Amino acid sequence: MKKDKMYKSDIVTVGDYVEYDVNEDKSGVIHKVYERKNYLSRKSPKVKGASYRGERMEQVIAANIDNVVVVTSIKEPIFNNKVLDRFLVAAESSSLPVMIVVNKIDLDDDNEVDLIREIYERIGYDVHAISAKKKIFDDDLKNSLLGKKNLFWGHSGVGKSSILNALFGFDFNTGIISNFTNKGTHTTVTAVMLKIVDNNSLAHDFNSEATYIIDTPGIREIDPYGIKKEDLGHYFVEFRDFIPNCRFNTCTHQHEPGCGVLAAVEEGEIDPLRYDSYLRILETIEEDIFF
């Protein structure tokens, strides 16, 4: 069953195009939600004490995304390739364009960014190594955000607010986002979309030419939804060339005989760090997904 045929826990989400009527008291009623070009989702987080049979429900985070910006840092917090790879899987499994930002290169005494570039640029990702603090970044980064709906994701502290401040010249740290976010009655907001106006302020209204930032304050982890064990390899983009070499079409690339992916790891064509990430994510996929 394809993803768009599955039950969705969220009927309307950030980034949806809708038709609505405004009531006299300024509240509104949505009566039509347009089909989504794409969306990012995850397994809804586990609730303490609850028991689960089969896969947890899907939680849609945002829709109609032009660009996903995964923000990491060299240090404080230390770069973690497994966290990055998990997010890349989430983006790839939803066919979302994705770019990688590595922030805090001013703290990169050992030039670790070279290895990160080597791994991820080689397999086709755009990597922007920057320092928001020292204002070191290329124009390409800002240009690739303009006129798009950009979903920013990264662990807290990696510098998302600082990057937006550095690129667009407004102060995210003064709580602009949290002020917007807290206006609603929901306390568990996972994402909020804001328009960059005149390059120095934010607004809620919509204009398709404008630049948008989808901030994801409530999303610490992404557990990709709806992925079967034998499909995970396809979301590691560099595995795709080797999967056709596997003897079995249900191969999960662990220890099966005649595995093309394992052969590529052994020959150095797939980076062992990426392969380790693959194994780690594979362990987290429930056996009993019903499709």
Ligand code: GDP
């Ligand atoms: P967010 O939680 O991802 O929005 O991160 P913030 O933008 O709030 O930044 C977290 C901390 O990292 C703050 O103390 C920033 O001053 C610091 N920081 C942000 N960018 C850089 C950078 O490029 N270099 C260094 N050394 N610190 C940075």
Ligand code: ZN
């Ligand atoms: Zn295989």
